[in-house]
Amino acid sequence: MYLSMPAQKSYLHDKLILLLLAVNVFLAFLCSTLIIWRLSSGQTGDYIVQRRANLGIDQYTQGNILPMISFVVFAIVVLVLHTLLSVKAYEIKKELSVIILCFGTLLLLIAIIVSNSLLALH
Numbered sequence: 001m002y003l004s005m006p007a008q009k010s011y012l013h014d015k016l017i018l019l020l021l022a023v024n025v026f027l028a029f030l031c032s033t034l035i036i037w038r039l040s041s042g043q044t045g046d047y048i049v050q051r052r053a054n055l056g057i058d059q060y061t062q063g064n065i066l067p068m069i070s071f072v073v074f075a076i077v078v079l080v081l082h083t084l085l086s087v088k089a090y091e092i093k094k095e096l097s098v099i100i101l102c103f104g105t106l107l108l109l110i111a112i113i114v115s116n117s118l119l120a121l122h
Contacts, residue, residue, distance in 0.1 A: 011090045011097070020101035024079055027108035031075040031115065038119045039068055071115040078107050 011017060082104030090097040 011087055014090075014094070016098060017086070017090070017094075017101065020098065020105065021083065024082065024101060024104050024108060027105065027112065028075040028079040031108060031112045032072045034112065035068060035072050035115050035119070039065060068115065068119065071111055075108060075111055078104055078111070082107075 082100055086097040086100040086104075089100055
């Protein structure tokens with residue numbers, strides 16, 4: 001317990017780590033806000049939840065609102081999980097912690113792009 005305390009203190013004082021954490025929090029908030037805003041804009045009915053280009057006419061799969069809400073849950077899970085993993089990895093190696101946070105940023109960007117494109121097809 002005593003050994004992990006100084007590592008957490010230096011973790012929160014690292015400027016690159018704080019920048020990546022701030023970017024991840026912003027992207028998770030942006031993803032959640034965009035999805036909830038577009039879902040509450042008055043559109044009702046089924047949403048396109050899948051697109052398979054190789055199926056021809058049946059390339060779009062429709063579903064209810066639940067798959068769209070799962071994007072919000074995914075953004076929160078990615079933020080929390082990558083933050084916890086980077087805290088644990090920082091004790092081992094700083095660069096590993098930075099890489100974990102960068103992968104979290106990439107995942108959040110992809111979630112924003114995919115959810116926005118699926119909601120635009122509605």
